[in-house]
Amino acid sequence: MKNYRDYYFRKAKAEHYPARSVYKLMEMDKALRLLTPGGRVLDLGATPGSWSLYAAQQVGPQGRVVALDCVPTETVFPPQVQFLVADMLHPSAEAIAVLEAHAPFSVVLSDMAPKTTGSRITDQARSLALVEAAYGVAMRWLAAGGHFVAKIFEGPDAPAFVRGIKPFFERVTLMKPKSSRSESKEIFIVGLSLRTRDPRYRIPEDEENYGRT
Numbered sequence: 508m509k510n511y512r513d514y515y516f517r518k519a520k521a522e523h524y525p526a527r528s529v530y531k532l533m534e535m536d537k538a539l540r541l542l543t544p545g546g547r548v549l550d551l552g553a554t555p556g557s558w559s560l561y562a563a564q565q566v567g568p569q570g571r572v573v574a575l576d577c578v579p580t581e582t583v584f585p586p587q588v589q590f591l592v593a594d595m596l597h598p599s600a601e602a603i604a605v606l607e608a609h610a611p612f613s614v615v616l617s618d619m620a621p622k623t624t625g626s627r628i629t630d631q632a633r634s635l636a637l638v639e640a641a642y643g644v645a646m647r648w649l650a651a652g653g654h655f656v657a658k659i660f661e662g663p664d665a666p667a668f669v670r671g672i673k674p675f676f677e678r679v680t681l682m683k684p685k686s687s688r689s690e691s692k693e694i695f696i697v698g699l700s701l702r703t704r705d706p707r708y709r710i711p712e713d714e715e716n717y718g719r720t
C-alpha cells in the first residue's frame with residue numbers, strides 16, 4: 508500500500524496548510540511569478556483552501572482572493588479572501604454576480620478535479636469539462652495580461668485543448684510540479700499574459716466589453 512503521509516503531506520501540516528497541493532502552486536508561482544502584491548485572484552476548486560491561503564499571502568492585504576468550491580471548508584482565511592460555495596458547471600446567478608463584482612482578475616486558478624470513478628475515460632472527460640468551465644470564466648473575467656492556470660487529467664483531448672488556447676496568451680506551457688504524485692495523471696496548463704479573448708467563449712451580453720479586455 509502506498510504511503511500517502513509523504514514528505515509534502517507532513518510539510519503542509521508543519522506549515523499549517525490544509526492540503527499538500529499548496530506546493531504545486533508554490534512551485535509554479537516561483538517558476539513563473541504568477542502572484543504579485545495587490546493582485547486579484549480567482550481560485551476555482553478551492554476547498555480545503557491551501558491555494559487560497561498561499562495566494563492571499565502573495566497578494567497581501569491590498570489584494571483579493573475569491574475562492575470558490577462546490578464543497579465548503581472550515582479553513583479560516585485572512586480578510587482578503589472571500590469564500591463562495593458554487594458549482595462551476597452550473598453557477599448560480601449569485602455566484603456570477605460575485606465574480607462580476609470582483610473582476611477583472613489578474614490570475615484565474617483552477618485546481619478543480621472530478622471525483623474519480625476508476626474509469627480513465629470518464630475521469631478525463633469530466634476533468635476536461637471542468638477545465639473548459641474554468642477557461643470560460645477566464646475568458647470572461649481575466650484582465651488583459653492576466654494569467655490562467657488549470658489542472659487537467661492527461662488524455663487524448665488535452666493536447667487539442669492546449670492548442671486551442673495558445674493564440675490567446677503570450678505563452679502557454681504545461682507543468683508537472685515535483686509535488687504532484689508521479690502516478691497521478693494530472694498536469695497543469697498555464698496561459699501567461701492574456702493577449703486577447705477567445706471568441707469561442709464570447710457571451711452576447713458582454714459584447715460591448717470585448718476589446719476592452
Ligand SMILES: C[S@@+](CC[C@H](N)C(=O)[O-])C[C@H]1O[C@@H](n2cnc3c(N)ncnc32)[C@H](O)[C@@H]1O
Nearest residue numbers: 552554555556557558576577594595618619620
Ligand atoms: C484537489 S481539490 C482542490 C485543493 C485546493 N486547491 C487546495 O489547495 O486546498 C479539488 C476541488 O475541486 C472541487 N470541484 C470539483 N468539481 C467542482 C465544480 N463543478 N465546481 C466547483 N468546485 C469543484 C472539489 O470539490 C475539490 O474541493
